[in-house]
Amino acid sequence: MSASLHPFAELSPARVVGAIESLGLWLPGEPFALNSYENRVYLVHDDERRRWVAKFYRPERWSDAQIQEEHDFLEELSSASVAVAAPWRNDSGVSLHHVEGMRLALFPQLPGQAPELDNPEHLFALGEVVGQVHEIGQQRAFDHRRRLAPTLMANEARQTILSSQWLSQKQRAVYERVSDALVRCLEPHESAFKRCLRVHGDLHIGNILGRDSSFALVDFDDALMAPAVQDLWMLLTAQGPEERQMQLSEVIEGYEQALEFDRSELALIEPLRALRLMRHSAWLVARWEDPAFPTAFPWLADAGYWDGHLRELEQQRLAMSDERWLARF
Incomplete structure (x- = not known):
C-alpha cells in the first residue's frame, strides 16, 4: 500500500x-x-x-x-x-x-541542543560517545539491516534520478556522465567496505543533542552495517587545513577513549560524501508523492536546483580524481 x-x-x-x-x-x-x-x-x-x-x-x-x-x-x-x-x-x-x-x-525525549562543531571539547565528547556506540556495535552483526555497499547504492540512486522526469535533456546528459564517473570512482574502494560494524548511519548535527560537552545520539532509523568512519565524517566540517586537522584530532582522540580507530578509513571520507550527495537527491525524488515533500522542498522542481546539484557532483568527481585529496585529512 x-x-x-x-x-x-x-x-x-x-x-x-x-x-x-x-x-x-x-x-x-x-x-x-x-x-x-x-x-x-x-x-x-x-x-x-x-x-x-x-x-x-x-x-x-x-x-x-x-x-x-x-x-x-x-x-x-x-x-x-x-x-x-x-x-x-x-x-x-x-x-x-x-x-x-x-x-x-x-x-x-532527550533534552539539549546541537553541538558546536568548531568547539574542541564538543568534538572530543562526540568522538567519545561514537566510540562507545561502536564498542558495542562491533560485538555482533545486524541480520536484517542493510550493509553499506557504495557502488550498489550509488547505482540505485542514479537509476532513480534517470528514470524520473526532473532533468532537462541537457541536464540528463550531464548527469549520466558525471554520475557514471562517480560510480567508477567508488568502485576501487569497495573492498574497504567489507570491514563493517553496527553504526548509527546518519550522524549529522541534527541527530545529536546535549549540553556542557555531554551529548546523546538520537534517531537510529538508518542504522546499518558500515565502516566506523561512516559515523565520524559528517562531524568534520572545516574547510581550512588547520581547522580540519583540529577537528579530526579531537574526534579521534575522543573515539579512542573507547575503541581504536583505523586511520586507513579516512580514505573513505570522499567516497562517502559522493554517495550521500547522490542518495539525497534520489531520496527527494523517490518521496515526492508524499504531500509533505513538495511543501518542505519546493525548490526541487526548480531547474536551478538541478544545475546546482550537477555542479556539486562535478566538484566531487574532481575532488576524488585528485590523488592529493586524502592529504586534507
Whole structure:
C-alpha cells in the first residue's frame, strides 16, 4: 500500500493521541509535530509529566525485523550506559506496536541542543560517545539491516534520478556522465567496505543533542552495517587545513577513549560524501508523492536546483580524481 493511501498519510492529532493511548498511556494535551520527513514524529507528554517522542514508521520502508534490530541495538547501548534513547517497552517487552495498520514506537525525549562543531571539547565528547556506540556495535552483526555497499547504492540512486522526469535533456546528459564517473570512482574502494560494524548511519548535527560537552545520539532509523568512519565524517566540517586537522584530532582522540580507530578509513571520507550527495537527491525524488515533500522542498522542481546539484557532483568527481585529496585529512 502506498504512503498516500495509508493511514500514515492522514495522521490527525486525534489519531495520534488515540494510537498512543491504546498502549496504556494517557495524554492530557495535543501532540506537537517534529521535523521529520521519512517517518511521522511527534512530541507528547503524559499525565505523569513524562515527555515522549512518538515515531510512526513509514510503511514499506523497513520490515518489522529491521525495525526491531534498531530497537534491540538501542537497548544494548542503553544497558551499557551509552547516551542514547532506547524505546519504551510495554509489560510484555514489546517495543514495536501495531495500531490501526500503523507501526509505532515511543522514545523518551532527550533534552539539549546541537553541538558546536568548531568547539574542541564538543568534538572530543562526540568522538567519545561514537566510540562507545561502536564498542558495542562491533560485538555482533545486524541480520536484517542493510550493509553499506557504495557502488550498489550509488547505482540505485542514479537509476532513480534517470528514470524520473526532473532533468532537462541537457541536464540528463550531464548527469549520466558525471554520475557514471562517480560510480567508477567508488568502485576501487569497495573492498574497504567489507570491514563493517553496527553504526548509527546518519550522524549529522541534527541527530545529536546535549549540553556542557555531554551529548546523546538520537534517531537510529538508518542504522546499518558500515565502516566506523561512516559515523565520524559528517562531524568534520572545516574547510581550512588547520581547522580540519583540529577537528579530526579531537574526534579521534575522543573515539579512542573507547575503541581504536583505523586511520586507513579516512580514505573513505570522499567516497562517502559522493554517495550521500547522490542518495539525497534520489531520496527527494523517490518521496515526492508524499504531500509533505513538495511543501518542505519546493525548490526541487526548480531547474536551478538541478544545475546546482550537477555542479556539486562535478566538484566531487574532481575532488576524488585528485590523488592529493586524502592529504586534507
